[in-house]
Amino acid sequence: MPDITITIEPEGSRLAASPGETFLDLAKRSGLALNSPCGGKGTCGNCRVIVTEGAQPATEEEQKFFSAEELAMGYHLACRMKLASPMRVLIPPETRAFDQHVLVEGSSRELPLAPLIAKIHVKSPAATIEDQRADADRLCEALNGRVGPAGIPHHIQKGLPAILRKNDFSVTAVLADGRLTGVESGDTTGRLYGTAFDIGTTTVVGFLADLRTGKLLATSSRTNPQISHGDDVVSRIHHISSRPTGLKELQTLIVKCVNEMLQELASAAGISTKDIYEVTLAGNTTMNHIITGVDPTYVAQSPYVAAVRAGQNIHPAELGIRINEGGNVYALPNIAAFVGGDTVAMILSAGLHLSDAMTLALDIGTNGELVLGSREKLICCSTAAGPAFEGARIAHGMRAADGAIDRVDWDGGDLRIHTLGDKKARGICGTGLIDAVAALLDAGVVDPTGLMQSPEEIPPQGAALAKRIVARDSQTAFQLVAARDSGLEKGIVLTQRDIREVQLAKGAISAGISVLMGEMGISADNLERIVLAGAFGNYIRKERAMRVGLIPSIPLDRVHFVGNAAGAGAKLALLAAPCRPEGEELSRRVRYVELGGRPDFQMLFAEAMIFPGEVP
């Protein structure tokens, strides 16, 4: 007998079926994963599909699993439906949800696609004198009891009589974690998008995904506009606690930024922002508080207390975020005042809590958040690394953009300097800064205490560099690029003060690592893995970072880059909502070590400012 063509909706693909096989057989053969926990025995009723063309009557066995409305709509069980003639079969999201896996870029985990928001299209028969069920009951019964009448929010209840009749009782229910949050005209199940945001103190990154497929459709990135009120979280909090409208001002800035990015993402994907149903947010505790309109004042005052730790589900309108009004905003949970949802996102996406390997994870941004541990136990701390690696407070510091010196090598004689985009140098970015300091340490131009040598003090191996020692603004400086070769009107230098900034930043991180290792009772020898996250962490050269003492020296193949781990965690929470309770559990379980309260920290910090090597 010839094959039968079965068309799969909504993707429109065509499959050739052998007469007599079940739809579940066909799906299995074709790599189309359906939800069938009972393995096709016809007992669980989970492999629900809708035959939109060419339906046969439901078998007696199938009838037990469906309401009269569903049978009228063409519902069948994939495992009971024997294929005999061409048909179109719509696979509802709930039937395939748990067998479609997504791999989020930057994440080490692959999880089943399971967004928080689901859509279900229902078509109900109109009321008659024999069937006078109330509108709300009619909807709930068409939804097969997934929602009870008490679960219809009042604002939806108010619109129900009109929307049901305008659409001839054909509507799409929007469910967020099983709660009814919207009722839309007709069948809108084809439009279901979501976004994930990494809300950094300096940079905001947004991702748009199709929640039906898990596919990433667009990315957008902007500078956090709050930067006009200070580089770091403490100055932002100061702005808030020192004036009554401060919180509202900063919240408005970031919400406006997110709204513009939502618009940009939607345009890039050719959709409407009204088709976006969820926004997940990962940011540090302060960014998390500000965007959700919660006062972060006490985050920055001893004893450093967050207002919110747990993850928050908030109606988008409460924040002024412009997505579908049946949608949700989920802010990932925080751990402590200075370890926020971005760190939870990093742990989640890197799977630190699932690994047996003793791992040190660093997310170096304006603050440095450090996590140490394994499946057994995780501890964390935050260090005020300062924005040196982001280019701030460095004489010629700049972000990693065209013209930034991003790599500096010392070949034993002179320096080789590389700029981004192979443009004329305009400044130095974080990776260049580490490289430059490492090179100057190797050449003996800078000694392990961080002191820049005078030309006559430089040891023989660095003699070729002695002529580059210059005076700049009444301090010693090292000329990386001469005026004639630079993209500026003047030479590009690294000053003594720049070296001190690097020492402070790396010292803070390094001391934090020491405290965590002490708390865990391990030394660097026990470290099985280092994970570097964040835009900066991703471009750093491992060996150079070890040279300046930023990270412990371990075999290079045990150091891994995970890129924007906060963004990856936000995406994971968006696409695989069942992992959210893992994050909530982490936010309670990961122990925060307060460095401020420790008498040993200042000592470790002072020691950690010294670069590795022998002090002459």
Add this chain to the structure above:
Amino acid sequence: MPDITITIEPEGSRLAASPGETFLDLAKRSGLALNSPCGGKGTCGNCRVIVTEGAQPATEEEQKFFSAEELAMGYHLACRMKLASPMRVLIPPETRAFDQHVLVEGSSRELPLAPLIAKIHVKSPAATIEDQRADADRLCEALNGRVGPAGIPHHIQKGLPAILRKNDFSVTAVLADGRLTGVESGDTTGRLYGTAFDIGTTTVVGFLADLRTGKLLATSSRTNPQISHGDDVVSRIHHISSRPTGLKELQTLIVKCVNEMLQELASAAGISTKDIYEVTLAGNTTMNHIITGVDPTYVAQSPYVAAVRAGQNIHPAELGIRINEGGNVYALPNIAAFVGGDTVAMILSAGLHLSDAMTLALDIGTNGELVLGSREKLICCSTAAGPAFEGARIAHGMRAADGAIDRVDWDGGDLRIHTLGDKKARGICGTGLIDAVAALLDAGVVDPTGLMQSPEEIPPQGAALAKRIVARDSQTAFQLVAARDSGLEKGIVLTQRDIREVQLAKGAISAGISVLMGEMGISADNLERIVLAGAFGNYIRKERAMRVGLIPSIPLDRVHFVGNAAGAGAKLALLAAPCRPEGEELSRRVRYVELGGRPDFQMLFAEAMIFPGEVP
């Protein structure tokens, strides 16, 4: 050994205890009912009390049941606490809630006092560098896990840092059915009030109660201001469906009325409306829809469908109802388009669903709602009785106010007429109308077909009344009160058209009763009880109502008045929230019989318009 004085808070009563007895023993002896499901074995942990003065350390056994904060606050278990010295003991509401019974006026049921809203005062230690718990976690833990951090609504979360610190971490949590709905400064557990409203088409009645004691504090009653848009629900719905702002207009009228009544009730009790935490609403389906802002258009259009059947819990601000913002509005569930929450309230308060007696219940207002059945099965219908018994459409009809003829007796010769307040007659109210018609039937002035006889047709027994037959507005009329005796400038009459109105009203009700008895398969002989509800039902004379055929003839001692059963049900739902699911179950279970769809109804109606007695 001498007795020890134990002072009970918050009431301040003093009890004499024998040294060595437990507080639970003392409470039992003193009629102070505490919640102790395990009977004092120390295993359930429910008999929680707080020793505010004279505390002893908690025993090891007690320590298992309390958090460190609670122990610090003086929590003890009543059954474990041996009395040895004078002390003050505060009994928190949750510990005595289930042993305080309330008897609601007009209700045949006595239920445990258990309002939906509970208040819990907590005092948390301030944050330190060793205890950096987030504000939300601190609150949740002080609440002993009754609320989780995910259960803090976002608007409360936003205010948390400020309110906790302003009050030195001493706040009162407001819980509605276990959900956190408010956090108040300091200890406000002494202020917890609620109101119940019967929203009638014609009259609105409100009750204010202390939710800590169940005591009724004030009552208020007003004419429903929507009456300017029509006497009955159909004309109100017409107003709504014929103009875009109609629903908003009528909703605003009733909400304004309720707000004024709330203010009046609060003033009468010397409290603030901010201390009112719940409003329960019982009204017919249309009143219920309008006050909650849900379009009732399809209630009045065939096939007569309600938008909402289930009970609704709505935030007061969504309706513009001015009570505490942590409060709740509960609208009782409806049964069908023309049988609403007022009927559910009647069934609930009269306990029809709990009785073995075959009962007919009538709530006669602008519409007549009828319920027939027992514990086994209940059926109901609605009849468009019209507002005749409320004085409308009757030539000299008026409400039951001073000067209304409320009783008419025929002594075999002349009529004896009684007016309310013993004032000069100004009109006739519903009970007077039934009496007058019954008297005229007895005297033969009106024949069983409802025809008013000409003087010469009146049989001998009514001869004395023949001179009272007059012509009025080109129809025959009967003069009840002569112009010289009336409070008006003219005589008070009952016209032929008035008799017809009474026939229509009583015919509709009587036919409805016949249909229900037919559906139930019983006759009047099987009726074990008749329950008359509503202001009108409460003053009717049973035997006279039977004389005109309004209710079936059964022994008079089986006819009971329950007064404002809708109000009683609303109060019951307010004071004994656990009875709400009973109402929800009734709203699903009580079968509605649609009279409009029945071919036999018109026939029964025509028959029922005839008065009992032999047509000559």
